[in-house]
Amino acid sequence: MRDNHLSRRRFLLNMAIAAPAGSLVVSQAAIAEELPRLSPDDPLAVGLQYVEDATKSKSTVYKAGDTCDNCLHIKGTAGDAFRPCAIIPGKTVAAAGWCSAWAAKS
Numbered sequence: 001m002r003d004n005h006l007s008r009r010r011f012l013l014n015m016a017i018a019a020p021a022g023s024l025v026v027s028q029a030a031i032a033e034e035l036p037r038l039s040p041d042d043p044l045a046v047g048l049q050y051v052e053d054a055t056k057s058k059s060t061v062y063k064a065g066d067t068c069d070n071c072l073h074i075k076g077t078a079g080d081a082f083r084p085c086a087i088i089p090g091k092t093v094a095a096a097g098w099c100s101a102w103a104a105k106s
């Protein structure tokens with residue numbers, strides 16, 4: 001099972017390297033699907049006060065309306081429920097989520 005997962009990931013990474021520039025966005029989306037979701041119990045998530053539902057944040061620095069979806073650090077494809085984040089390597093975060101590293105898009 002794990003070998004199949006790694007083989008698929010390796011295949012997707014090879015496709016991303018070999019793909020023409022125009023199809024790289026599709027390859028990034030495929031790779032994002034392979035990334036595990038950041039657990040709110042992960043030490044990094046706890047340190048950043050990450051929650052999967054921003055409206056449930058108990059942080060004193062959270063402001064209503066701020067979500068991963070409108071954060072400067074979000075990557076991947078708009079509309080996806082879980083997307084990569086520039087400051088959380090190797091994991092995806094909930095588009096509806098939030099953490100204390102939230103920054104406004106310029």
Ligand code: SF4
Nearest residue numbers: 068071073085099102
């Ligand atoms: S940095 Fe932004 S996109 Fe990343 S988890 Fe925090 S709020 Fe979400």
